[in-house]
Amino acid sequence: MQITVSNLKKSFGGRTVLDIESLTFESGKITGIIGPNGAGKTTLLNIIAGIDMDFEGEVEYSGEEYSTVKREITMVFQKGGLLKRSVFENISYPLKLRGINKNEIQQTASELMKFLGIEELSGKKAHKISGGETQRVVLARALAIKPKALLLDEPTASIDPEYMETIERCIVDYNRNSKATIIIITHSMDQARRLCDNIVLIERGRVGEADGFF
Amino acid sequence: MDYIAEGFKTAIELLISFDPQVYKIIILSVFVSSTATAIAATVSIPLGIFAGISNFRLKRLFSKVLYSMMSVPSVIVGLVVAIGLSRRGPLGFMQLLYTPAAMIIAQALLVFPLCLGLTYSLAKNRGSDIERIGKTLGAGKLQGIVLIIRELKAELFINVVTTFSRAISEVGAVMIVGGNIKGHTRVITTSIAMLNSMGDYPMAIALGLVLLIISFAINAVIYSLQEE
Numbered sequence: 001m002q003i004t005v006s007n008l009k010k011s012f013g014g015r016t017v018l019d020i021e022s023l024t025f026e027s028g029k030i031t032g033i034i035g036p037n038g039a040g041k042t043t044l045l046n047i048i049a050g051i052d053m054d055f056e057g058e059v060e061y062s063g064e065e066y067s068t069v070k071r072e073i074t075m076v077f078q079k080g081g082l083l084k085r086s087v088f089e090n091i092s093y094p095l096k097l098r099g100i101n102k103n104e105i106q107q108t109a110s111e112l113m114k115f116l117g118i119e120e121l122s123g124k125k126a127h128k129i130s131g132g133e134t135q136r137v138v139l140a141r142a143l144a145i146k147p148k149a150l151l152l153d154e155p156t157a158s159i160d161p162e163y164m165e166t167i168e169r170c171i172v173d174y175n176r177n178s179k180a181t182i183i184i185i186t187h188s189m190d191q192a193r194r195l196c197d198n199i200v201l202i203e204r205g206r207v208g209e210a211d212g213f214f
Numbered sequence: 215m216d217y218i219a220e221g222f223k224t225a226i227e228l229l230i231s232f233d234p235q236v237y238k239i240i241i242l243s244v245f246v247s248s249t250a251t252a253i254a255a256t257v258s259i260p261l262g263i264f265a266g267i268s269n270f271r272l273k274r275l276f277s278k279v280l281y282s283m284m285s286v287p288s289v290i291v292g293l294v295v296a297i298g299l300s301r302r303g304p305l306g307f308m309q310l311l312y313t314p315a316a317m318i319i320a321q322a323l324l325v326f327p328l329c330l331g332l333t334y335s336l337a338k339n340r341g342s343d344i345e346r347i348g349k350t351l352g353a354g355k356l357q358g359i360v361l362i363i364r365e366l367k368a369e370l371f372i373n374v375v376t377t378f379s380r381a382i383s384e385v386g387a388v389m390i391v392g393g394n395i396k397g398h399t400r401v402i403t404t405s406i407a408m409l410n411s412m413g414d415y416p417m418a419i420a421l422g423l424v425l426l427i428i429s430f431a432i433n434a435v436i437y438s439l440q441e442e
Contacts, residue, residue, distance in 0.1 A: 051346050054269075075350040083347065084365055094351035145352065 001062045001072065001148040001181045002027040003048060008057035010043055010205075018043055018055070018205040025198075027062065028179040030171070032186055032196035040205040041185045042078075045151050048183065049075040061149065071098070074142045075151040078185075081138050082126035087118065090126050090137055094145045112140040116170055132163030139167060143174055150174070152184040156191065168195055217415060224416030225423055236417070240424055243401040246314055246388070247381035250321030251329075255374045258330035263359050265330075266337025267345050280334060283327035292390030295320040299391065312393040317401070320387040325377045332373040336366060368439050379432045383425065 003025040010018035018040045025031045025048075033041045046052040048059055050066045050073065061069040074094075083090050091109040100108075113119045116136045121129055126137065135155055142150060152171070156164040172195060175182050186192050192199055201208035228236050265276065297303050299311040299319075310316045341362045348358040363370065385403035392399035394408055402421045409418035 049350055051349055071352040073350075074352075077347075081347050083344075083361070097352045097357060141351070 001069065003062075003149060003181060003183075004058075004060045005044075005048070006058045006060070008044075008047070008055060008059070010040070010047065010052070010055040016205060018047075020044070020057075020205075020207055023200065023207055025181055025183055027181055028175070029197040030175050030182040030184065030195050031198045031200060032184050032192040033200050033202055034186060034189070034192055035202035035208070039202045041202050042153055044202065045075065045153055045183065045185060048149075049073060049151050051075070069148070071145070072148040073151065074145060074147045074149075076135075076138050076142050076153065076155050078154040078157055080134065082134055082141075084127060085125070087113075087121045087124050087126055087129065087137050091141045091144050094141060098145065108144055109140075112143055115143075115173075116140045117166055132159040135159055135167060136163065136170075139170060143170070146178060147180060148178075149181045149183070152182065154185050154187065157187070164191075171195060221415040221419040225420035228417065228420040229423065233420075236420055236424075238397065239400055239402055239405050239421065242314065242399075243382060243403070244428075246317045246401060247321060247378055250318045250381050251325060251374060251378040253318070253322040254326040254329045254377060258326055259333050259363065259370060259374075260359055262330045262333025263337040263341055263362050266334045267341040267358070267362070277334070280327060280331045284331040286324070286327065287386065288324050288384040289386035289390065291324040292320050292387030295323060295387065296390045311391060312395060312399060314392070314399060316391040317388045317399060320391045321381045321384065324384060324387050325381045328380055329373060329377040332376065333370065336369055336373065337362060340366060340369075372436050372439050375432050375435055379429065382428060 005020055005023040008018055008020040008023075009016060033044065035041050043052065047055050050070055059066065061073070066073075083093060085093075088109055091112060092105045095105045095108060109122075110119070113122060116139060118133060118136050118140065121133060121137065126134070129137065139155060150171075155171075156167050159167075168191070171182060171184070174180060184192075184195060186195075265273075270276075295316065296311060298305050299308065299316055300306055301311075310319070344362045344365045345353075345358045348361040353361055383403065385407055388394075388399070388401055389404045389407065392401070392404065394400050394404040400408075402425050406418050406421050406425070409415070409421070
């Protein structure tokens with residue numbers, strides 16, 4: 001899924017926080033978004049994810065509108081985002097929303113938990129697991145719906161290097177296997193170099209020059 | 215001072231002996247207040263969540279009006295309902311005045327803004343994050359509201375218990391629309407008010423003790439849920 005942003009403007013209380021004339025996220029590629037704090041990276045991702053609909057301009061998803069593709073896009077937040085239920089129930093929730101039968105839900109959830117090394121957490125309450133485990137569960141839940149566009153807002157911020165490696169491996173594997181478009185916000189240049197095919201620099205709400213990062 | 219001690223003794227005897235008159239009053243009180251709370255909660259919880267997570271014009275005004283309505287005096291609600299249900303009133307043909315149904319209507323109207331306000335405030339503070347999670351996973355608006363109710367069920371239950379507490383302890387509205395008719399619309403609070411004016415302290419103390427036990431039980435539930 002190619003995501004194209006055109007003439008995008010977003011303001012908070014009269015202050016323009018995003019002003020992007022044109023930006024394209026190539027289909028099947030992993031694009032990293034880098035930039036200082038408060039540059040508008042998360043706001044951009046929220047707009048692409050359809051969470052924030054209050055903006056000027058257009059966002060197209062392979063020529064389609066958001067309403068057509070909304071169930072093919074998902075986002076992983078920087079912190080938390082788990083529901084107050086077991087890990088298994090968290091992963092199965094988006095599948096239940098899509099009316100998928102119990103056996104298929106069980107199979108998909110088991111495969112993903114194995115893929116991310118969280119099988120032993122299946123029955124645990126989500127609020128009783130560690131930060132690193134939380135991020136793996138959140139990623140598993142996002143991958144459960146096999147999204148055509150996966151948006152990640154600093155998915156490895158403040159977690160152990162061991163967990164970071166697992167999460168990065170899963171992101172790359174999913175991209176290779178599914179050819180999904182992945183956009184990842186990161187503060188780590190090393191992570192951007194390791195994972196991304198392209199890099200976009202956002203500074204003061206505008207797209208900057210990101211050449212020279214590779 | 216003896217009459218107070220005697221009052222407590224007789225009150226305990228009335229409760230232990232399952233005095234039919236006392237228990238009829240207790241059962242009617244619990245029935246009226248729990249039905250009113252259930253009606254108010256069924257409407258106000260989805261509505262409060264929807265309002266809390268939605269952005270609409272005049273939302274600030276809505277908040278101010280709602281929070282003001284939360285403390286509306288019960289006698290005002292009773293008066294409005296009584297006028298509406300009186301024989302010459304717009305709903306007089308229903309012949310509900312001085313019936314338990316009228317008391318349920320009055321209490322439901324009295325506690326509706328309280329339950330709505332508590333739910334609205336909860337959803338405004340915590341509902342948006344849950345809705346955002348639901349949205350990224352493919353939930354529509356209605357599924358989002360259901361998700362918020364499930365995620366905040368403990369907090370919502372506390373709100374409902376608080377609402378019930380307000381309903382069962384009020385006296386003004388049920389007195390006006392129920393009329394405190396013996397064996398028909400007499401509830402704990404109206405009985406205590408009447409028994410006090412008659413000087414029948416043992417019965418008044420017995421009912422007062424029941425009301426206190428209900429209040430303690432409600433608080434115990436709230437505290438245990440908050441600790442969780």
